[in-house]
Amino acid sequence: xxxxxxxxxxxxxxxxxxxxxxxxxxxxxxxxxxxxxxxxxxxxxxxxxxxxxxxxxxxxxxxxxxxxxxxxxxxxxxxxxxxxxxxxxxxxxxxxxxxxxxxxxxxxxxxxx
Amino acid sequence: xxxxxxxxxxxxxxxxxxxxxxxxxxxxxxxxxxxxxxxxxxxxxxxxxxxxxxxxxxxxxxxxxxxxxxxxxxxxxxxxxxxxxxxxxxxxxxxxxxxxxxxxxxxxxxxxxxx
Numbered sequence: 001x002x003x004x005x006x007x008x009x010x011x012x013x014x015x016x017x018x019x020x021x022x023x024x025x026x027x028x029x030x031x032x033x034x035x036x037x038x039x040x041x042x043x044x045x046x047x048x049x050x051x052x053x054x055x056x057x058x059x060x061x062x063x064x065x066x067x068x069x070x071x072x073x074x075x076x077x078x079x080x081x082x083x084x085x086x087x088x089x090x091x092x093x094x095x096x097x098x099x100x101x102x103x104x105x106x107x108x109x110x111x112x113x
Numbered sequence: 114x115x116x117x118x119x120x121x122x123x124x125x126x127x128x129x130x131x132x133x134x135x136x137x138x139x140x141x142x143x144x145x146x147x148x149x150x151x152x153x154x155x156x157x158x159x160x161x162x163x164x165x166x167x168x169x170x171x172x173x174x175x176x177x178x179x180x181x182x183x184x185x186x187x188x189x190x191x192x193x194x195x196x197x198x199x200x201x202x203x204x205x206x207x208x209x210x211x212x213x214x215x216x217x218x219x220x221x222x223x224x225x226x227x228x
Binding site for chain 1 (some may be wrong): 146148150154157158159161162184204208214215216217218219220221
């Protein structure tokens with residue numbers, strides 16, 4: 001158990017819908033990272049937050065957004081969902097930023113029908 | 114841009130034997146970190162081992178060790194005394210030591226353990 005929690009574990013929804021994925025980092029970790037794992041794209045970095053502020057952005061679609069709250073939990077919002085958004089979404093956290101190992105949560109499996 | 118390449122999509126090894134998974138990467142940076150993550154059927158991403166580029170000594174964690182060749186940009190993982198529980202997808206990963214510290218993953222190598 002990495003100490004990073006993600007909810008829900010599974011999510012089934014329809015095209016065009018909007019969902020919110022939640023992540024609670026390890027106690028004391030200030031950085032949160034979101035990754036997407038799909039069959040065709042592999043594991044890709046989406047976005048990073050550090051202590052409430054966006055720090056780095058990867059291949060995140062405009063339909064996706066994220067935020068980190070004062071209690072350091074983070075949410076990833078996916079809207080206007082398409083079939084291709086079906087994937088495993090991971091959250092990872094690290095103590096600070098720069099030189100710390102990232103520990104991954106169990107992931108949220110999203111299925112868009 | 115940095116890239117990570119795992120040239121072996123699948124490998125098999127007999128239980129109790131030793132197996133080496135290959136990884137090469139491309140970067141122009143001199144300070145970075147390399148990782149091997151394991152993803153079992155549960156899909157959890159588990160850190161296996163970490164290597165700092167500035168350290169010449171190869172990292173080891175129990176039965177897991179790496180062969181880090183900085184000049185060749187090679188980072189292989191050796192698993193000794195393979196166990197059934199080692200069966201998983203293994204991802205080689207790179208992270209710059211700079212402020213933008215996302216992890217870049219390879220495509221993975223699926224490891225089968227034969228009883």
